[in-house]
Every structure is written in structure tokens, then in C-alpha cells.
Amino acid sequence: MILQGRGISRGVGKGPLLIGPDPISFLSGVDPETGIVLEPGHPLQGQDISGSVLAFEYGKGSTVGSYILYALSRNGHAPAAIINQEAETIIAVGAIMGKIPMVDRIGIPLSDLKSGQMVEVDGTTGNVTMIE
Amino acid sequence: MYLTPEEEAILNGEEGETRQQLMEILVGVGKVFGADEMVPVRSAQVSGASYKTIGEWGLEWLRGLHARASVPAVLNPVGMDRIRWEEMKIEPEFAKKQLEVIRSYEALGIRLECTCTPYYLYITEYGDHLAWSESSAVSYANSVIGARTNREGGPSALAAAIIGKTPKYGLHLVENRNPQLHIRVLDEPDNPDASWYGALGFLAGKISGNRIPLFSGIRPGRDQLKNLGAAMAATGAVALYHVQGITPEARVFNYASAGLEEFVIEAKEVEKLFINEIPDAVAIGCPHCSPEELDYIAGLLEGCMVKRPLYIFSSRDVINRQSDSVRKIEQSGARVYADTCMVVSPALERYGKIMVNSGKALSYVPTMCGAGAVIGTTKACIDAACTP
Numbered sequence: 058m059i060l061q062g063r064g065i066s067r068g069v070g071k072g073p074l075l076i077g078p079d080p081i082s083f084l085s086g087v088d089p090e091t092g093i094v095l096e097p098g099h100p101l102q103g104q105d106i107s108g109s110v111l112a113f114e115y116g117k118g119s120t121v122g123s124y125i126l127y128a129l130s131r132n133g134h135a136p137a138a139i140i141n142q143e144a145e146t147i148i149a150v151g152a153i154m155g156k157i158p159m160v161d162r163i164g165i166p167l168s169d170l171k172s173g174q175m176v177e178v179d180g181t182t183g184n185v186t187m188i189e
Numbered sequence: 190m191y192l193t194p195e196e197e198a199i200l201n202g203e204e205g206e207t208r209q210q211l212m213e214i215l216v217g218v219g220k221v222f223g224a225d226e227m228v229p230v231r232s233a234q235v236s237g238a239s240y241k242t243i244g245e246w247g248l249e250w251l252r253g254l255h256a257r258a259s260v261p262a263v264l265n266p267v268g269m270d271r272i273r274w275e276e277m278k279i280e281p282e283f284a285k286k287q288l289e290v291i292r293s294y295e296a297l298g299i300r301l302e303c304t305c306t307p308y309y310l311y312i313t314e315y316g317d318h319l320a321w322s323e324s325s326a327v328s329y330a331n332s333v334i335g336a337r338t339n340r341e342g343g344p345s346a347l348a349a350a351i352i353g354k355t356p357k358y359g360l361h362l363v364e365n366r367n368p369q370l371h372i373r374v375l376d377e378p379d380n381p382d383a384s385w386y387g388a389l390g391f392l393a394g395k396i397s398g399n400r401i402p403l404f405s406g407i408r409p410g411r412d413q414l415k416n417l418g419a420a421m422a423a424t425g426a427v428a429l430y431h432v433q434g435i436t437p438e439a440r441v442f443n444y445a446s447a448g449l450e451e452f453v454i455e456a457k458e459v460e461k462l463f464i465n466e467i468p469d470a471v472a473i474g475c476p477h478c479s480p481e482e483l484d485y486i487a488g489l490l491e492g493c494m495v496k497r498p499l500y501i502f503s504s505r506d507v508i509n510r511q512s513d514s515v516r517k518i519e520q521s522g523a524r525v526y527a528d529t530c531m532v533v534s535p536a537l538e539r540y541g542k543i544m545v546n547s548g549k550a551l552s553y554v555p556t557m558c559g560a561g562a563v564i565g566t567t568k569a570c571i572d573a574a575c576t577p
Contacts, residue, residue, distance in 0.1 A: 124247045
């Protein structure tokens with residue numbers, strides 16, 4: 058199955074889906090050294106986003122969050138790709154800075170996606186392909 | 190989003206990796222806000238200049254970029270005067286990192302000016318498109334000059350400085366610049382100090398939130414408007430305001446107040462904010478002083494020696510142009526610093542109570558410096574500094 062979204066940050070990334078789905082603040086909400094979600098009470102609290110295809114509604118919090126996405130990428134703990142319901146500038150700019158493929162507006166609610174499902178995200182075409 | 194063949198070529202990497210990534214940022218931001226196309230900008234003001242904000246990773250990102258600004262560009266204020274930081278008692282470790290950030294921007298062709306008043310450095314005219322970052326500068330450009338800018342984030346402003354363009358959305362579009370509420374001011378005093386408008390803005394920003402207010406009943410000049418807008422961008426998120434009969438777009442479009450939600454602010458509410466208290470230090474220059482303000486302060490200080498610390502902040506360019514006034518001010522024992530201000534510098538954190546002549550500083554000093562703040566007229570500020 059292929060979902061047609063909108064490409065935001067170019068490149069192709071593959072990994073298991075990790076569904077937020079709540080908004081994520083990267084500044085103080087995610088550890089740039091480990092990729093572990095720190096935000097108390099977040100559905101993903103304690104989980105490692107490294108190498109996943111991270112699907113969440115949108116970014117929240119400080120615009121410095123963009124630099125945290127870059128840091129995660131440099132530390133080898135970035136998600137393989139990002140799917141947002143609706144992109145805003147913190148995540149869009151951070152994904153581009155960190156060269157993390159990113160799409161939004163995939164046409165179905167994020168809750169219809171299955172955690173752990175392998176997917177390939179093409180940030181240039183906007184395609185999200187389910188593998189297997 | 191429509192891109193010209195030249196913009197497509199940059200996006201495809203034909204002009205190198207840095208310009209490709211920065212064009213991707215502009216296109217990404219354009220998609221987020223539904224822009225139809227790019228628009229050339231006349232100048233840029235880049236935030237993300239403070240090491241405290243962007244940290245080691247931000248510095249590394251900057252170091253990895255290789256390109257030159259294609260339009261005039263300056264930086265936001267940082268935590269210290271980049272030359273006189275030792276005198277400000279800034280930690281050498283912090284200063285070293287801060288200077289590295291500034292040098293990285295210099296390598297990208299950004300001018301070594303860290304100021305919230307780029308309009309004193311570059312000719313900025315009605316209808317110009319800009320990519321500015323600092324909230325009071327954005328307010329002044331949009332409202333007092335009638336130029337057009339959104340409030341840019343650090344990376345998008347840097348991208349605009351390098352590429353020379355910004356996505357055309359928000360306040361770049363004339364249809365998004367109409368007033369959304371009416372603030373009627375009653376009993377404006379005759380020729381009040383600029384601080385009076387700062388206090389008015391302190392109140393009006395809370396009423397306006399992120400909407401565009403139309404004022405009636407006031408006749409402020411440029412320095413007064415600067416103070417009004419800066420305060421509204423601090424207590425609210427006002428990036429554009431109009432003043433009937435005064436600001437350029439209000440004169441061109443002759444906006445009617447009828448049909449807008451109306452709020453009334455009486456002069457006595459503004460005056461209630463002015464309290465007589467003895468401060469531990471006095472700080473002037475939020476936003477950075479204009480040439481006229483430096484001259485005025487020099488005149489007020491004539492013949493007196495300061496008895497408590499008096500900090501004046503302005504841009505390096507304006508300080509150099511007004512060297513006579515600056516010398517007179519410093520002869521009183523006061524200090525005139527560039528590149529920084531009372532809101533972003535840790536130098537003022539050591540005082541318990543700071544007196545300011547700015548509505549914006551009145552709003553930010555308590556949270557950013559952890560100090561109490563009182564507002565007074567510029568003259569009251571100087572008197573307080575000179576009183577034993």
C-alpha cells in the first residue's frame with residue numbers, strides 16, 4: 058500500500074512506525090544524546106525514537122527544537138523519517154537541517170497506522186510505502 | 190508553490206549544498222504557510238545569534254554552512270558587547286563560545302552588528318519586503334515604516350539572508366494587514382515622553398494578543414512608536430499595528446474603526462504604571478537607542494555623575510555616529526554598550542530592582558533577569574541614576 062502525502066524534507070528513510078500520536082516538543086522533550094522521549098506524560102515517554110519512522114500530529118514548544126533534531130541526526134539518534142499530520146516550522150526546519158526525510162498530509166488519521174509496521178518514506182515525492 | 194527556474198536550480202543543488210539546504214528551508218516554510226511563491230527581500234535580521242539559545246549544536250550547524258549573504262543582513266542582540274564583554278563581567282568561557290557564533294555568521298557574510306534596530310543601519314522603505322526576526326524590529330518595520338515582514342525564526346532568516354528571498358505569506362500580503370480591533374486612547378497628555386507610549390503598549394499588547402490593533406486618540410513620533418510597538422510585541426504578539434492619521438498604511442488606506450471590536454485605554458491607567466521607587470540600577474535602550482535618544486540622554490547627564498549603575502544600549506553603528514554624545518554619557522560614569530541589552534544580557538542579573546524607560550523591558554526584565562522592574566520617563570531614569 059502506498060499513501061500519497063506532501064514532501065517537506067527530501068530523501069528516503071525506512072524503519073518501523075512509531076506512533077506519537079500527540080504533539081512533540083523536541084527542546085527538553087527529547088534527549089538529543091540518546092533519542093529517548095523525556096516529556097512526562099507523553100504517550101512515548103521513555104521510548105527511543107532512533108531509527109524509527111516517527112508519526113505524530115505536529116511539533117510544539119520552542120523553535121530551538123529545530124536544533125535538537127539536527128543534534129539527534131549528528132548523534133546518530135534521529136528518526137529514519139518523520140510523518141506529521143500537519144507540518145509546522147519547528148519540525149519542518151529541523152528535519153531539513155538534520156537531513157531527516159519528512160512528509161505530512163498523508164490523507165488518513167495517524168491512528169489508522171500500525172505501530173511497528175515497516176514503512177519507507179520518500180520526502181521528495183511525499184510517498185509513504187508499507188513494506189511486506 | 191511556484192518556483193522560478195533559478196529557484197528550482199538552487200533546490201536541485203546546482204549552486205552547492207548550503208544553498209540547496211537553505212532553499213529547502215524556505216520552500217518548507219512556504220509549504221507550511223501555504224505560500225504561492227517567493228518574494229525578494231531587501232534585508233534580513235537573523236535570530237539564533239545567542240550561544241545560550243542555539244548551543245553547541247547550533248554552532249556546529251552554522252560551521253557546516255558555506256555560502257555568502259546576498260542581501261544586507263545583521264544579527265539579533267546577544268548576551269554581551271562583543272568588544273567590551275570583560276568590562277560587563279561576562280564569564281570568559283561564555284564569551285569565547287558567543288564570539289565563535291558571531292564569527293560563524295561573519296563567515297556567512299552577515300554584518301558584525303547585533304541589534305534590534307536594523308532600521309537605523311539600512312534604508313528601509315514603505316512596501317519593502319524583509320526577513321527580520323526580532324519582535325520589536327518586525328513591529329517597527331511593518332507599522333512605522335510600512336515595510337512587510339513576518340517574524341522569522343533563526344534558520345529561515347539566515348536562509349533569506351543567503352538566498353535573498355522569503356516565502357510570500359502572512360504579512361507580506363496586503364490583504365492580511367488590515368486592523369482587527371480598535372483601541373481608543375483617551376486624554377493623551379501633551380508631548381509625553383517615549384516611555385509613556387511604552388506603558389501604553391504594555392497595556393495594549395495584553396488586549397491585542399496576536400491581532401492587529403488600530404489606535405485612535407494618539408499622535409506619537411518615531412521614537413514613541415518604537416516604544417509602543419516593542420511593548421505590544423512583548424505583552425502580546427503584535428507584529429503590526431496602525432495609528433489613525435500617523436502610520437503610513439493608516440494614512441494610505443484610511444482604515445475605519447467602525448465595525449471593529451473597540452477597547453478604551455484612559456491616560457490615568459497608563460500613568461498608574463509609573464511608580465516612584467529607588468532602583469539598584471538603571472537601563473535605557475530597549476529597543477536600542479536612536480541617534481536622537483543618545484543626544485537627549487547626553488544632554489540630561491550634563492554636569493552630573495551617576496551614583497548607581499546606568500546602562501545605555503544601542504547599535505555599534507549608531508554609537509560610532511554619535512561619538513560626541515557617547516563620550517559625554519560615559520564621562521558621567523554611565524556605560525554605553527553595543528550588541529546587547531538588559532533583556533538578553535546576564536550582566537544585569539545581579540541587581541534587585543532595575544529602572545527602565547521601556548514597556549518591553551518592564552515586561553521582560555522580571556522573567557529574563559530575575560530582577561524587579563519599574564518604569565519611569567527617560568528624565569526620571571537619569572535623575573534616579575544621579576541621585577545619591
